[in-house]
């Protein structure tokens with residue numbers, strides 16, 4: 001019966017269909033974003049081997065957009081476009097680590113003002129509250145688990161995210177709510193690369209895990225399910241060698257821009273829609289669907305299209321400034337309209353995506369007048385440079401590097417075309433993705449350094465590979481190059497200091513860490529390490545101040561507190577040592593392996 005209905009309503013397309021009044025039965029909104037999910041790896045989008053039953057059944061009862069595109073292949077940038085309905089120039093967060101302009105209205109603002117209880121639970125650091133997406137959310141769950149040393153991780157499993165979201169739903173299911181849940185599977189590294197399973201298979205495993213978490217989340221809606229509008233999408237795709245690209249962020253091919261987009265809920269008729277849409281359309285659509293008025297955005301309300309109206313002719317934009325911000329290469333800006341896609345670059349590209357969806361045949365030379373018109377359109381959306389004064393803070397940069405988001409310094413004024421640097425970009429992406437380990441990683445880094453001996457990131461990473469292999473003698477010069485090349489975080493100093501401390505050169509390690517404190521003033525990990533090497537180097541009295549400063553910034557930096565207790569014990573301040581040990585026992589989880597060591601210390605000073 002449903003099939004007949006779908007066919008009938010599709011046949012009505014092109015009628016003068018008015019925007020439907022918001023169905024009174026739509027009370028709540030659930031937005032699910034699955035990071036790095038390619039549309040073509042989802043069952044409902046044609047992958048017969050995908051294990052995505054939850055997404056597939058949502059798609060079967062909702063509108064499935066088959067040509068949905070992200071505004072940027074970058075986590076924060078794309079999510080910010082989703083939440084503000086604006087292309088990146090309109091919200092300012094052109095790369096991970098930058099900040100969303102707080103003056104720009106968000107979907108959460110709009111729904112909060114309309115009386116919704118709002119909450120978000122995210123799976124990774126690029127969406128940390130400090131970057132601005134918290135605005136409009138009354139609850140923002142972005143606490144990452146901590147490692148044994150107390151440092152917060154850069155990501156967390158979707159299971160934990162959904163646990164928190166389900167707890168929240170338990171309390172707020174009766175409210176009118178807007179809930180956003182972000183799952184970081186299947187972002188690289190996919191599963192455990194050391195298993196030797198091929199990357200594509202591990203990626204598919206992660207997609208299946210994300211789908212299991214979607215199922216749990218939908219289950220936890222309980223009685224609210226029938227009155228909840230559910231939108232599911234991804235922030236960008238993922239490249240497995242297409243166009244010479246690995247992972248995502250540099251290029252703006254549809255490999256990394258095309259995403260799944262499914263909208264289901266009360267009154268929404270199941271159908272597949274092939275009209276090109278952008279994630280900037282999501283916020284105005286959701287606001288309209290719940291009857292919360294209209295939402296001023298670059299995107300449009302898709303409700304009429306979802307109800308069968310013809311999609312308006314328009315131009316969709318996408319960009320990546322990662323080439324500029326990470327490597328000093330030219331940014332890439334693209335527009336798509338009328339079956340064509342144009343990318344502005346030193347060597348521009350034009351594809352007739354209508355019959356060349358994989359963007360294989362550049363038609364730039366045969367379409368000169370079209371190119372001129374599309375170049376003018378690109379420039380209307382954004383220039384090729386960024387407004388001054390947008391910088392990321394250095395701790396953010398360091399953590400983003402750990403997640404695979406490089407952030408070197410823009411260099412020089414001549415901007416190479418990223419296409420001409422694709423081999424280098426792919427090698428660096430393999431390094432930063434966390435997909436390559438051990439000797440293979442060492443070989444890859446040496447290849448990069450053969451081409452770019454001074455590359456600070458490659459020197460830094462090779463330094464760590466050597467450090468982990470207990471080859472400090474070789475690691476030290478690598479760290480020194482990274483430092484000389486002004487690597488924009490304290491990571492190179494931390495590596496060098498670790499080698500110096502391993503070689504029992506505590507004085508050298510302390511002076512390296514003092515230099516690191518000027519690269520990243522107040523970084524608690526630098527201060528903690530400075531305290532630890534001073535204390536181990538026979539200067540426990542000098543160690544106390546940096547350790548205390550580290551703990552002021554991050555009271556859960558357990559290694560620093562343990563080091564502080566030892567430093568107090570070493571200078572004879574036994575009751576201070578006991579206090580710190582007791583405080584540490586209060587803060588450590590009941591099953592933490594370090595407890596017995598702390599208890600021994602406590603017993604020795606009591």
Ligand SMILES: [Zn+2]
Pocket residue numbers: 035036074075076235236
């Ligand atoms: Zn992402």
